[in-house]
Amino acid sequence: MFGYTYDAENKWHRFGKLILVTAVSLTTLVYIWWILAIIIDTPAVPTPDLVWAAFNKLFAEGDIQTGLSMWEHMFASLKRFIGGFVLAFVIAVPLGLLIGYSKFLDEFTRPMIEFLKPIAPIAWAPVFIFATTLTLGPILVVFVGIFFPLLYNTIFGVKKIDPNLIDAARTLGANNGQVFYKVMLPCTTPFIMNGMRIGFGIGWMCIVAAEMIAPLGGGLGYFISLQSVLSNWPYVFVGLGVISVLGILTTGLVDYAYRTIAKRMGME
Amino acid sequence: MSYIELNNIRKVFRKDDRETLAIDNISLSVDKEELVSILGPSGCGKTTILRMIAGLTDPTSGEVLVDGETVDGPGSDRGMVFQDFALFPWRSVRKNVEFGLEVKGISKKDITERVDRYLNLVGLENFADARVHELSGGMKQRVGIARAMVNGPKVVLMDEPFGALDAQTRNIMQAGLIRILEKTDQTIVFVTHSVDEALYLSDRIVILTKRPAKIKEIIEIPWPRPRDRASPEFTALRKRILTELEKENVMN
Amino acid sequence: MNSATLTAVVVGFMVFFTLGTAFIAVSDTTESNDLDINIIAKANINGSGIFADRPLSIDPKSPSEINAWGGLVFMTPGPGSIQHYMLGKFVVEDLGLKYAMYSTGSLSSDTVYWTPVAPVNMRLVYLSGDNVSNGGFPWEPYYSDIILTVDDVYAVASSEEIEENHPCCMVAAKTSFLESNEAAVLRFLSAYMEALDWVNNALASKDSENPGDYLNLLFLTSEFSKVSPTTLEDAFGTLTYMYDLVDSSGADSLEHYTSNLIESFESLGIITKKVDDPTAFANKFINHTYLNKILKDGKTEVYPEKKVKIRVGHLGGDIHQIGFVIGMKLGIFDKYGVEIISTLYPNGPGVMQAFQLGIIDIGILGLPPAVSNTANFR
Numbered sequence: 001m002f003g004y005t006y007d008a009e010n011k012w013h014r015f016g017k018l019i020l021v022t023a024v025s026l027t028t029l030v031y032i033w034w035i036l037a038i039i040i041d042t043p044a045v046p047t048p049d050l051v052w053a054a055f056n057k058l059f060a061e062g063d064i065q066t067g068l069s070m071w072e073h074m075f076a077s078l079k080r081f082i083g084g085f086v087l088a089f090v091i092a093v094p095l096g097l098l099i100g101y102s103k104f105l106d107e108f109t110r111p112m113i114e115f116l117k118p119i120a121p122i123a124w125a126p127v128f129i130f131a132t133t134l135t136l137g138p139i140l141v142v143f144v145g146i147f148f149p150l151l152y153n154t155i156f157g158v159k160k161i162d163p164n165l166i167d168a169a170r171t172l173g174a175n176n177g178q179v180f181y182k183v184m185l186p187c188t189t190p191f192i193m194n195g196m197r198i199g200f201g202i203g204w205m206c207i208v209a210a211e212m213i214a215p216l217g218g219g220l221g222y223f224i225s226l227q228s229v230l231s232n233w234p235y236v237f238v239g240l241g242v243i244s245v246l247g248i249l250t251t252g253l254v255d256y257a258y259r260t261i262a263k264r265m266g267m268e
Numbered sequence: 269m270s271y272i273e274l275n276n277i278r279k280v281f282r283k284d285d286r287e288t289l290a291i292d293n294i295s296l297s298v299d300k301e302e303l304v305s306i307l308g309p310s311g312c313g314k315t316t317i318l319r320m321i322a323g324l325t326d327p328t329s330g331e332v333l334v335d336g337e338t339v340d341g342p343g344s345d346r347g348m349v350f351q352d353f354a355l356f357p358w359r360s361v362r363k364n365v366e367f368g369l370e371v372k373g374i375s376k377k378d379i380t381e382r383v384d385r386y387l388n389l390v391g392l393e394n395f396a397d398a399r400v401h402e403l404s405g406g407m408k409q410r411v412g413i414a415r416a417m418v419n420g421p422k423v424v425l426m427d428e429p430f431g432a433l434d435a436q437t438r439n440i441m442q443a444g445l446i447r448i449l450e451k452t453d454q455t456i457v458f459v460t461h462s463v464d465e466a467l468y469l470s471d472r473i474v475i476l477t478k479r480p481a482k483i484k485e486i487i488e489i490p491w492p493r494p495r496d497r498a499s500p501e502f503t504a505l506r507k508r509i510l511t512e513l514e515k516e517n518v519m520n
Numbered sequence: 521m522n523s524a525t526l527t528a529v530v531v532g533f534m535v536f537f538t539l540g541t542a543f544i545a546v547s548d549t550t551e552s553n554d555l556d557i558n559i560i561a562k563a564n565i566n567g568s569g570i571f572a573d574r575p576l577s578i579d580p581k582s583p584s585e586i587n588a589w590g591g592l593v594f595m596t597p598g599p600g601s602i603q604h605y606m607l608g609k610f611v612v613e614d615l616g617l618k619y620a621m622y623s624t625g626s627l628s629s630d631t632v633y634w635t636p637v638a639p640v641n642m643r644l645v646y647l648s649g650d651n652v653s654n655g656g657f658p659w660e661p662y663y664s665d666i667i668l669t670v671d672d673v674y675a676v677a678s679s680e681e682i683e684e685n686h687p688c689c690m691v692a693a694k695t696s697f698l699e700s701n702e703a704a705v706l707r708f709l710s711a712y713m714e715a716l717d718w719v720n721n722a723l724a725s726k727d728s729e730n731p732g733d734y735l736n737l738l739f740l741t742s743e744f745s746k747v748s749p750t751t752l753e754d755a756f757g758t759l760t761y762m763y764d765l766v767d768s769s770g771a772d773s774l775e776h777y778t779s780n781l782i783e784s785f786e787s788l789g790i791i792t793k794k795v796d797d798p799t800a801f802a803n804k805f806i807n808h809t810y811l812n813k814i815l816k817d818g819k820t821e822v823y824p825e826k827k828v829k830i831r832v833g834h835l836g837g838d839i840h841q842i843g844f845v846i847g848m849k850l851g852i853f854d855k856y857g858v859e860i861i862s863t864l865y866p867n868g869p870g871v872m873q874a875f876q877l878g879i880i881d882i883g884i885l886g887l888p889p890a891v892s893n894t895a896n897f898r
């Protein structure tokens with residue numbers, strides 16, 4: 001068609017197709033949204049033109065109710081997100097390696113983990129926030145959101161290690177510590193990355209829930225809840241869009257790292 | 269004097285409260301620079317014997333001696349080559365071969381020198397920086413052999429090393445192993461279920477019974493290597509061993 | 521994908537986008553300016569207060585008394601609440617300081633900071649290890665509760681002392697409900713007025729020889745708000761229950777207060793849809809018709825045979841609205857033939873969202889969320 005032949009083995013053709021499909025997909029989404037907004041006809045579902053106007057206003061003037069710019073809201077949320085992630089990472093990964101390694105620890109901690117895991121991280125929000133502080137609470141909520149997927153995947157990763165690799169390392173003279181660092185850790189890395197990938201998605205849900213309760217110094221979750229409380233629906237939609245983009249960026253980053261590592265290890 | 273000694277080895281496995289006698293009182297000695305193959309019906313405990321020499325499995329009773337010392341746990345003086353290669357996928361070919369020297373804390377310069385030598389020996393000098401998943405099966409096992417030998421072990425334990433390869437590659441690998449032995453005089457204990465392979469490579473073949481494994485017969489192969497698989501004495505001996513093994517077939 | 525399918529897909533998208541564009545272009549997206557909600561009576565005036573971890577003056581005579589406020593952080597129920605609005609107005613107009621959201625970092629001595637916390641949580645947050653807040657501006661009974669139960673806390677001022685007889689909670693009704701259910705509205709208001717009269721009489725009987733109604737009020741209010749009667753006795757002192765939309769004390773008229781609020785909220789960015797004529801909006805928003813009718817013609821008949829059902833949203837634990845709760849508990853609404861289906865909400869915006877969802881007919885909530893949400897939700 002149009003005298004053009006798509007070549008799946010050409011990198012530029014693939015890139016062009018990706019751009020085209022993404023553009024058409026997003027345009028379709030906007031059209032569906034616009035048409036639905038008109039049909040539903042309520043201020044709670046604003047049309048895209050109103051949201052676009054709100055977007056421009058917010059990024060030009062900031063959020064004048066709180067006196068914070070959108071960047072400051074984003075930064076506030078991102079700080080909590082990174083805090084929660086770092087905390088989850090430094091606890092879940094070593095713990096997961098140990099639990100995966102030790103049969104006793106696995107049996108001992110399994111009832112606890114199985115009991116705590118089904119509790120939605122968002123349900124912890126009020127508990128953590130009022131049990132600790134407004135500063136630490138939201139970070140802990142994000143922590144719980146990321147902690148369990150990370151822990152689970154790490155444990156799973158350790159259990160999936162080919163025992164032959166450990167035997168091979170030991171017959172090559174590696175001691176227990178070297179087996180841990182030079183075999184178990186690299187073997188588990190793709191699984192840890194996968195846990196992060198899942199955890200990041202949940203982390204963003206948690207941050208919104210936590211900031212609705214503890215909005216110290218702003219944040220996107222607070223911005224959204226404040227605007228919905230005031231019926232400023234176009235602003236709410238801008239907030240939702242910004243969170244989505246931040247979510248895509250952070251998850252995309254870890255996804256890229258995961259795929260790079262998986263490729264190096266020949267997992268594909 | 270024997271270099272590797274197995275004295276009255278028994279091995280009992282427990283699973284779900286049921287005990288199974290896997291190895292029943294095996295004694296065997298291997299001389300220095302000898303290549304001994306262990307041949308037997310599948311599931312008879314060949315690999316278990318190899319793992320006991322490596323120190324990865326303890327015998328229930330009896331003891332294993334290597335160069336006069338009792339085996340207690342794995343060590344770099346007993347290298348092992350695995351059927352499924354067991355290469356570290358996150359490391360390059362060179363880094364895989366380096367592993368044993370690296371954990372020993374040998375200086376970078378010495379490591380590079382030795383690794384180059386062994387990569388040459390197995391013919392992978394042009395693939396030093398390749399990633400493991402880019403290699404063919406035969407190349408992967410050559411990495412496995414180099415990795416086990418670079419440490420200068422007293423013995424290399426080979427657990428059906430060519431079992432996962434196609435017939436043609438297997439023949440090439442066998443010939444390659446013989447060329448390596450000409451240069452290194454390495455002591456090797458070799459587990460296989462291929463009579464042809466055992467005959468082609470070994471100084472002696474140990475034939476095991478079906479489980480619980482006992483030594484059925486030890487056959488000396490006096491012919492010099494490389495051997496002609498088509499020669500009458502080769503085919504005759506192969507036929508005899510196959511007949512012996514047929515009697516041990518668990519299906520009977 | 522072969523050429524024919526590809527062509528079909530491309531044509532399909534073209535048709536979709538063309539029709540979609542046409543649909544969007546012809547549809548009338550101009551907003552109606554009809555109000556969704558009207559105010560039909562008051563619930564109370566005053567009834568909030570500022571507490572702090574240090575003594576502060578709301579009538580500063582010297583620069584040092586003004587400077588004492590600088591760099592302090594106060595919890596408010598958040599933008600759009602009367603407390604938040606009053607604190608901001610006081611800080612900017614009376615103290616001449618800036619009013620800004622608290623965010624981590626250094627605090628400037630020329631600014632009073634706010635941080636949003638629900639009043640029910642203010643005590644917990646104040647006592648938690650954060651040290652982020654120096655005080656707060658909750659509504660009753662949380663103000664009295666904190667003053668009475670927290671050590672080393674100072675009662676800076678009741679809201680009445682900051683702005684005399686300021687409006688607080690209101691009875692709001694869905695405009696469409698008012699227009700089609702006049703009789704039901706009149707019955708509701710009659711019962712509501714009687715309940716509020718009962719509350720005020722009970723409060724007046726406190727020091728009389730027969731304080732039975734007062735004790736009953738304390739008991740019923742404590743049961744509803746889960747706050748101790750001791751605290752409630754203090755809390756009642758800062759509150760005035762009043763249904764009349766016209767304040768005879770000479771305070772600002774509710775219409776004027778509302779139109780000022782609209783202008784402030786526009787400049788604060790709380791109202792984002794421009795109100796062209798705030799005075800006209802306020803006049804339309806405050807609806808005297810029903811209350812006046814009862815004041816003129818008297819309350820509706822009691823014991824009518826047929827009951828009407830009215831869905832009412834109000835705030836959990838909030839004693840500003842205790843008149844309505846008492847009306848239910850004492851069966852006054854039943855007496856007027858009104859069956860109340862009541863739902864509790866955590867805050868005024870919650871009530872407004874219930875209005876917007878169409879799940880309540882009448883709501884009792886603060887004036888600011890009623891105004892801002894009505895203005896934005898047009």
